[in-house]
Amino acid sequence: MTRRDMPWAEVEPLPELNGDLTSLLASVHALRRAWKAVVSANTEAFQEARRRSLRRHAIETGIIERLYDVDWGVTEALVAEGLTADAVARAGDGSLSEDVLDIIRSQYDALEFLAQAAREGRDVSVSLVRQLHVALTRLQPTYGATGPTGAAFQATLHHGEWKTQPNHVTRPDGSMLYYTPPEQVASQMDRLMALYRETESHDPVVRAAWLHHRFVRIHPFEDGNGRVARCLTLLGLLRCDLAPLVVDRRERNRYLLCLDQANEGDLRPLVRFFAELEIVALRSELERPPAPLDAAEPAGGAVAVLEAGLDRLRRLQTESGARRRAEDAAALAGAVHRKVESWLRGMADQFAVPLTGVDSQARTSVQSACPPDARARFWRWQVVQAARSVDFYVNLQQGVWWTRLRLVALGQELRYLVFIQKVGRGETGVLALTVYAEMLDNASDESAKQEAERLLVSSPTETVTWIHSDAPEAHWASVVDVLDTTLAGALHKFTSALG
Structure with missing residues (x-):
């Protein structure tokens, strides 16, 4: 049913806003x-x-x-x-x-x-x-x-x-x-x-x-x-x-x-x-460049340059509150990471039956890692692309908290990746969740080396941000919204390629 046209209206005062804002x-x-x-x-x-x-x-x-x-x-x-x-x-x-x-x-x-x-x-x-x-x-x-x-x-x-x-x-x-x-x-x-x-x-x-x-x-x-x-x-x-x-x-x-x-x-x-x-x-805008933009390059050769750079890092690490922010942010990231992994495992279980209905060899799996595990440095390219897509600098010094949902069916492989990243240089105490999805052809051919096709990357409103003092549950509803929306988008593209 077509709605009636809306006539012009005089400017009215700012109304009272109800709801969860x-x-x-x-x-x-x-x-x-x-x-x-x-x-x-x-x-x-x-x-x-x-x-x-x-x-x-x-x-x-x-x-x-x-x-x-x-x-x-x-x-x-x-x-x-x-x-x-x-x-x-x-x-x-x-x-x-x-x-x-x-x-x-x-x-x-x-x-x-x-x-x-x-x-x-x-x-x-x-x-x-x-x-x-x-x-x-x-x-x-x-x-x-x-x-x-x-x-x-x-x-x-x-x-x-x-x-x-x-x-x-x-x-x-x-x-x-x-x-x-x-x-x-x-x-x-x-x-x-x-x-x-x-x-x-x-x-x-x-x-x-x-x-x-x-x-x-x-x-x-x-x-x-x-x-x-x-x-x-x-x-x-x-x-x-x-x-x-x-x-x-x-x-x-x-x-x-x-x-x-x-x-x-x-x-x-x-x-x-x-x-x-x-x-x-x-x-x-949470950025700290390696040195002030107008600073001259240290004199004295390679050793002096190295010492100047290390001195800058020490200042970042020892600034007021940095250690506490780092500890709180790491604990928060770990807690959210575990909730994300549990959510994706639940989704993988739901996907298993319908996938095997069209391909008896289909399989699903979930894998994850977090600092200080060396695997926390995996997916570096995808992590950087996700951060760039929503315009922030990602701190990769210790790696990221990542979870990967993998689906394989009819010779295609979907990788859906969720990252929890530190934002900005130094210990800003800010974390961000981003997502990235990619697909490979002929996944069963382990010897074939190929470039993955990007299916999806976070848009500005498909991210979640925390301050180190937040509770893990603070933005969980927003996390679920982002995961559900982006995973649905990735699955649509993945299943469209199967037939």
Whole structure:
């Protein structure tokens, strides 16, 4: 049954939110405390991590809007090395026009402007919204529009000016959602700013989600509203010492669904989505480089270089609280690791009967290892790929806590891997769970050497993060959600290849 169209609505105050958001928001702020401790220890590392975060946002915000497309390999090169043509050339697995690169650079400049505004204590205002729109769209002369007859054409984009024509969007069920009409935009934007100032006492993630959704419902510009909305989210977070979250292409569908649920009056899914992405953002900035970025290379040859490096390691190991954090994190990782192994063994038992029904030689097994076992260093490539996929540095000094579920049927082998990893250099006390799945052909031929095909790797919201002081049960429901979702995805691809 088709739902009725949704008319425009005046901006309403932030509603009371019910539900299980308290523990998730508490996790955000616990991680922020760990993040701030690392930042205070090495501001150079923080600045470089922040530049990477803003570069990623500058790239992904246009992809979300279908403004352009960028291959994943090129994206990673631009994030790591800078927004240059040389970085694109070195990526080796894609290309990018200079025009698109210029648009991405202009969006990055807008984000730098935003970060400076946050440092200066500027809050959201109508004038700032207009400035952001100009900065974000200055290299975009037109936008896609539809005429009275339904014909599509390119219309001139008026930078920083409110729309003069009504606009709407088609919702997933086929009904229409009408944005604020042009004659009401100025008054509704003023109302939005006034109501936002009244939310100062609320959690910054909740405030950011509410402002984001209400701005999108107004849709005050001809185009670029989503990009401006995501910038406003960043400003609110940065002013509260939180990290700039990134909505990337892998999360686009969930993002749009959360916005539509907010249209129906339920803001909680969008708050949860932003909280999960904020955890990802804070975690990705937990970095300690080998030395300050501007430090000169030690003089005196190889011995002096070695001694300087070892001295740095000793400082990391003996810093205040490092030993306690390491012990607590290891105990926590071990406890979660055992729960993951038990869960996967239960799944393996359930898979055995249906698999042998189609292949009498089919088999399932579960294997695991954890530090200080030497096998904890297995799967290094897969561990690094999983961490890179969700943008954090993984500490491999002692290995990781890993569990592997292996399924073999009809000459195919599935390896589903779950990793619990230390995050950041040194003992940050932060752990992350990621997953990776791969498949091999002709698994029964033990002599054949082949490269495994990657089936699945964690997306930003398919991870779980702990602080060393957490209890093993603290995020277990989230762990089960991640394992169930990703294992189902891996199995779908695996079984599709069997026939």
